[in-house]
Amino acid sequence: MKFFLGTLLTLWLAPAGATLNVFATVPEWGALADELGGDKVKIYTATNALQDPHHVEAKPSLIARARGADLVVATGAELEIGWLPLVLQQAGNPKVQPGQPGYFEAAPFVTLLDKPTRLDRAEGDVHAAGDPHIQTDPRNIARVAAPLAARLAEIDPANAAYYQMRYKAFSERWTAAIARWEKEAAPLKGVTIIVQHKAFTYLIAWLGLKEVASLEPKPGIEPTTAHLSEVLAITQRQPVKMVLRAAYQSDRASQWIAERAKINAVALPFTVGGDDAAKDLPGLFDDTIQRLLKGLQ
Numbered sequence: 001m002k003f004f005l006g007t008l009l010t011l012w013l014a015p016a017g018a019t020l021n022v023f024a025t026v027p028e029w030g031a032l033a034d035e036l037g038g039d040k041v042k043i044y045t046a047t048n049a050l051q052d053p054h055h056v057e058a059k060p061s062l063i064a065r066a067r068g069a070d071l072v073v074a075t076g077a078e079l080e081i082g083w084l085p086l087v088l089q090q091a092g093n094p095k096v097q098p099g100q101p102g103y104f105e106a107a108p109f110v111t112l113l114d115k116p117t118r119l120d121r122a123e124g125d126v127h128a129a130g131d132p133h134i135q136t137d138p139r140n141i142a143r144v145a146a147p148l149a150a151r152l153a154e155i156d157p158a159n160a161a162y163y164q165m166r167y168k169a170f171s172e173r174w175t176a177a178i179a180r181w182e183k184e185a186a187p188l189k190g191v192t193i194i195v196q197h198k199a200f201t202y203l204i205a206w207l208g209l210k211e212v213a214s215l216e217p218k219p220g221i222e223p224t225t226a227h228l229s230e231v232l233a234i235t236q237r238q239p240v241k242m243v244l245r246a247a248y249q250s251d252r253a254s255q256w257i258a259e260r261a262k263i264n265a266v267a268l269p270f271t272v273g274g275d276d277a278a279k280d281l282p283g284l285f286d287d288t289i290q291r292l293l294k295g296l297q
Contacts, residue, residue, distance in 0.1 A: 020040060030045035
């Protein structure tokens with residue numbers, strides 16, 4: 001019995017000197033795992049910044065990657081509900097099933113905003129737990145970093161000190177960067193904006209922007225001309241500076257409103273890889289702040 005338990009533990013934990021295979025569902029968590037894991041991890045990111053994270057197909061290639069993963073890092077809060085459970089089920093990898101050390105969700109470490117008061121699919125893409133797009137506030141990245149580093153250490157105890165060292169260095173750099181971004185973004189406080197999709201809840205709360213309308217009549221529902229006309233009427237009653245969309249979205253609706261309301265249409269990277277400047281986590285927020293400031297002009 002002791003031999004069996006010892007063998008099981010050896011299989012469960014990463015072998016000494018081996019590279020941890022990390023399966024990240026979205027680019028922000030792949031980038032964070034890379035910051036914390038360094039050369040001890042090999043990152044596979046299941047989606048890219050130009051994909052709608054709500055609509056991902058459970059392809060055989062994803063199943064194969066999950067089958068060989070030591071750690072799955074997901075957002076949770078129902079962001080991946082349409083594809084990740086099927087991928088994990090088909091992969092048959094006991095290490096990365098929900099509830100096991102090899103499965104990690106970021107959302108439980110963040111206070112989720114915009115929790116719906118009524119759950120009804122007629123209201124569009126609603127998430128029962130709240131808005132899952134937590135990566136648009138860098139303070140949320142910081143909140144996830146510590147428990148993720150701890151989880152890396154748990155499944156790879158031989159390199160625990162390394163992960164802790166990487167986390168400490170990242171935390172110091174990140175805290176300084178947040179202070180710099182907040183100073184640079186001061187002119188954005190109180191600025192009125194329109195969003196194409198309700199994907200920037202945390203960014204808006206962090207910077208003190210004021211959202212006055214959404215181009216989508218309901219989350220995930222394509223805007224009609226009638227609804228866009230209603231939004232245009234709002235801009236005629238109160239000043240609006242810009243309309244925001246994520247890089248993965250078509251610019252058709254935002255350009256329609258920008259041209260008629262004579263405001264700037266601003267495409268934000270939304271996550272790592274959303275444009276050439278947002279190639280890592282620091283670049284994501286450097287670029288986001290600069291694009292917003294440019295939108296004021």
